[in-house]
Amino acid sequence: MTSDLWFALMGVALIALAAFTFFRQVHLLRRILAFNIMGSGVFLVMVGMAQHQRETDPVPQALVLTGIVVAVSATALALIIFRRFYSVSGQVELDEYQIEEPTQNEDHASDTMKDNINSLQDALQSDDEAPAKPSASKGDQ
């Protein structure tokens, strides 16, 4: 039992738990958090396993270094898309498990992710007409 192997096992546990959370939660921000931690778990497995077999190995470390920077930019982009989605639709989750009535956007009845993307696109295109077309699903409460 070396510490490299131990941290690789921790990485495995992180990946599994993050996968659970990713599919269990609907809040997009929580999914982004879970996805980030899953990425960290993958990095741990990569470096830990490579170094468990041999000595300190610069190649996986360099790859993971690239990965960390790509991961942060992907997270930042995901957050931008999430916030844009939130300000357009007023929702923090995609509509798959919607309990309340669906959004009253122009292209009504959005039960699927695809429709959500459509509504986002519509709102983006109609940006100049009105200050965003929000769904009213939240205001009705």
Place this chain on the structure above:
Amino acid sequence: MIYVQILLVSLGCLFFIVGTLGLLRFDDAYSRIHAITKADNLGLGLLVLGILPSALSVPQGLKLILIWVLVLAASATASYLIAHYIKQHQLSKLPHGARPDTTADGQDAEPDPTNERGPQ
């Protein structure tokens, strides 16, 4: 020399323990700020002093001191910022002995319902 180092590092660790204990045990946010600054200033300072004799070269030693100075400046500013924030939004009750009429800060921030105690 080695005994002085052991003493300094142990004292530094002790201040970190005390700071964490204060963070956990004090029951208002202002006192907690007081607790963590002990760890920041004294704990890390003593730790750096204890490590200095083992520094490999003069630049390394200067770097250690620079780290301490940076943490001092950063933690002082962070403490100020968070205290200002807590006071401004009345997130915590005042520590003992402070006069309540100095909290208002000229605005009508309403008490936070998530705070168990609420400002009195």
Place this chain on the structure above:
Amino acid sequence: MNLAFDIVLGLALLLTALGVFSSKDLFRAVVMFIAFGLLLALVWVRLDAPDLALAEAAIGAGLTGVLMIDAVAHLSANTLQNDQRDDQYDHSPKRPLWLPVISCVGLFVLLLGAIRFRPEASVSLPDMVRDNIAESGVEHPITAVLLNFRSYDTLLEIAVLLVAVVVAMALKPAAEDRVHQPPPAHDPILHGLTARLLPAMLLVGMYVLWAGSYMPGGAFQGGAILAAALVFLQLAGFAVDRYAASLLRLGLALGFLVFLTVAVSVMIGGRPFLTYPEGFAGQLIFFIEAMLTLSIGLILFSLFSQNPPHSGAVGHQGANHDQ
């Protein structure tokens, strides 16, 4: 002692991750995530990877935390009702449990199996790196891998970053949709700290970049520090994004363009793509790295500053009032 430290550190990492996953309060999850980043930096130290610790300290404990706090603030600037509704979803009978459980258990078993029955590596990469390091132009093996042995990765990585920032710019709300926030309150103490800290940050960023050729450090870590410095300035109330708009556009693509230009121009001399002429490798790598640092810093900063401002949902509220 050694192993005990690692075991406790690993368990603490797992504990913070569990804290992130199980917090009902979104903000608590985010603070736990910041703690997770810090512990991960310590784990990289224990895995003999100070380069990764350096990047993680700047990115995991710094930048990502700021991005997340900003996003939560964006949500709570409107209302946290969504969060409460989220709890309802959690207990909704409509949500099947089999998908999370199967994916969790399946991944766990598969990965454990992969670790248990791993194939023996047929080539020793560390040995190959050690044998060729003298020709690479730098002394630090990780920089050699990133900018010489596997420079494809780095080139494509900077391209990916560039694409991300272009997408972010495309998603920016139209000008009239944006409500201009009042300039942040002038805070003399924060102002003073930032003004004194900025030279230190730039200096440390440059030091880390320069150190990359012979010890842990390099373009990625330097870029992350530069980005954090710019984000710090922006948060402290200096309108960096407005002052530096033109510089930003220029700097975003600079790293990629310089890297590509060097990579292609060596082909004129009849050498393969992405190799360096003998004798110039060290200088060229440092030049590319300097440009990469600038680009990475500016890209990560604009991914932060391109965020729709908090007023994004103000339009939403206004629409509610109209009804």
Place this chain on the structure above:
Amino acid sequence: MIEAHTAWYLASFVLLLTLIAGLLRIWHGPNPADRMLAAQLFGTTGVGILLTLAQAMQMPALNDVALVLALLATIAMVAFVKRMSPQQGPTKSQPEDQP
């Protein structure tokens, strides 16, 4: 007399334990400011652990990591204070109060 690097490990181990104890404050809150305070202490303790580990593992490069961490220790706090408005209840949003 224990070996020098074991003593350094011991110091970093103690600091790690205080770090883990600090997690409790992040968990219990009660308000966001308390959680951020705990995160601030995390940064400083992290610097302490890195400095002691640099001695224990004979890795001077870790001092650079500690330096970066010390420089960026306040950035999350500044983001919190500047961006987060404290309305956490069911009240509708109000404009951020700027003094």
